[in-house]
Amino acid sequence: MYTRLERNDECWCGSGKKYKSCHAAFDDKIIKFESQGIKVPDRSLFKTAEDIEGIKKSAVINMAVLDEVGDKIRAGMSTQDIDDIVNDVTTKMGGIPADLNYEGFPKSVCTSINEEVCHGIPSKDIILKDGDIINVDCSTILNGYFSDSSRMFCIGDVSPEKKRLVDVTKECLEEGLKAVKPWTPIGDMGHAVHQHALKNGYTVVREIGGHGCGNAFHEEPFVSFVSKPGTGMLMVPGMVFTIEPMVNMGTNEIFIDEDNDWTVYTADLKPSAQWEVELLVTETGYELLCW
Numbered sequence: 033m034y035t036r037l038e039r040n041d042e043c044w045c046g047s048g049k050k051y052k053s054c055h056a057a058f059d060d061k062i063i064k065f066e067s068q069g070i071k072v073p074d075r076s077l078f079k080t081a082e083d084i085e086g087i088k089k090s091a092v093i094n095m096a097v098l099d100e101v102g103d104k105i106r107a108g109m110s111t112q113d114i115d116d117i118v119n120d121v122t123t124k125m126g127g128i129p130a131d132l133n134y135e136g137f138p139k140s141v142c143t144s145i146n147e148e149v150c151h152g153i154p155s156k157d158i159i160l161k162d163g164d165i166i167n168v169d170c171s172t173i174l175n176g177y178f179s180d181s182s183r184m185f186c187i188g189d190v191s192p193e194k195k196r197l198v199d200v201t202k203e204c205l206e207e208g209l210k211a212v213k214p215w216t217p218i219g220d221m222g223h224a225v226h227q228h229a230l231k232n233g234y235t236v237v238r239e240i241g242g243h244g245c246g247n248a249f250h251e252e253p254f255v256s257f258v259s260k261p262g263t264g265m266l267m268v269p270g271m272v273f274t275i276e277p278m279v280n281m282g283t284n285e286i287f288i289d290e291d292n293d294w295t296v297y298t299a300d301l302k303p304s305a306q307w308e309v310e311l312l313v314t315e316t317g318y319e320l321l322c323w
C-alpha cells in the first residue's frame with residue numbers, strides 16, 4: 033500500500049523540502065486512485081531530476097548507435113557487422129551495451145529479421161538480403177543509467193506488404209504515445225496500440241511487452257500492448273517506461289528458438305515488426321527520452 037510521510041518530514045524526492053510543501057498533495061492523489069482499486073506505482077519508480085539527466089545522457093549514446101547503424105546498414109552485411117558497430121560506438125562513447133551478457137545473452141544488440149519477433153542473435157552467418165526488414169534493438173548503460181530503443185530498417189527493395197507492416201507498427205507506437213496521459217491507467221495506452229494494429233488487419237504479441245526502465249534495465253510495470261482500457265498501473269509523472277509493440281502480419285502466436293533459447297519467431301513465420309521508445313510521464317503528457 034502507498035503510504036504518506038509525516039507532514040514535517042523531509043520529502044522522499046530528495047528536494048530537501050518539507051513533505052507538506054513538496055510531495056504531500058501528489059501522494060494524496062495517488063492514494064485516492066489506490067482507494068478506487070487502481071494499481072499504483074511504488075515510489076521507487078519515480079525518477080529524480082538527477083535520474084532523468086542520467087537516462088538522457090545514456091540515451092545520447094543509444095541514439096547515436098542506432099543512427100550509425102542506420103547509416104551503414106545494407107544488403108550483404110552480416111548481423112555480426114551490426115553488433116560490431118553497436119559495440120564500437122557504445123564503448124567509444126563511454127557506455128556499456130546493456131544486452132551483452134544480460135541473462136546470458138551473447139551479443140551487444142538484438143537483430144530480428146522478418147519472421148523473427150525479437151531477441152535475434154547477431155551472427156556472421158546471417159547476411160542481410162534485399163527485401164528484408166530488420167529490427168535493431170539497442171540498450172545502453174552509462175553511469176548506471178539505462179536507455180533502450182529500437183528501430184526498423186528496410187533493406188533495399190522491400191515488398192509493399194512488409195513496408196506497410198513497418199509503417200503501421202510505427203503508427204501503433206504513435207497512437208500509444210497519444211494515450212500517455214498522467215493519472216490514467218496504462219491499459220488505456222496499450223489498448224490504443226492494439227486497436228490501431230487490429231484496424232489494419234494485424235495482431236500484437238501478448239507475452240512480451242514494454243517495461244519500466246532507467247535505474248535498471250527492466251523495472252515495473254510490465255507494459256502490455258493488448259490491454260483493456262481502465263486496467264493496469266496508473267501512469268504517474270516521473271515514471272519512465274518503454275512503448276515497444278511487436279506487431280505481426282499473421283497470427284499473434286509465437287515460439288522460442290529451441291537451439292538458442294532466445295530468438296522469438298511468429299508461429300506462422302509471417303513477418304513481425306517493432307519500434308521502441310523510452311519515455312518519461314510528465315504532468316502534461318510525456319517526454320521522449322530515447323528513440
Ligand SMILES: [Zn+2]
Binds near residue numbers: 045047
Ligand atoms: Zn518532494
